[in-house]
Amino acid sequence: MVLLDSSAMWRAEYDADERCLRIWFTGDDRPYGYRDVSEDVFDGLCSADSPGRYFAAHIRDRYEVIPPP
Template identity: 45%
Template structure:
């Protein structure tokens, strides 16, 4: 199901790194994310809702890129 917040995401399981691209174009890596959290995001009906509840304020993140105006 399309999200109004998240454009796409990928997961590097060996590094436990979740990369999320937002519809704004900003890209963030969330660190030390367990595989079950990625699986939950993958199957969630609301990607934005799952992100807000289970990822946003629970994992350290790094900004990868910022969308240019």
């Protein structure tokens, strides 16, 4: 689990076996999942100066979304 310094999202987790990225957005206590994400993309999100901009450029609309349960 990684806590993100972002106004848009506050937490991210990555499951390497499933290649699944889970992101908790601000104001929501349930994660959105993204399928078939590489670990490099997760690392990029965690190290980005702006996780929100990184998400918009590298994740949003590029991976299948698993909505919160």
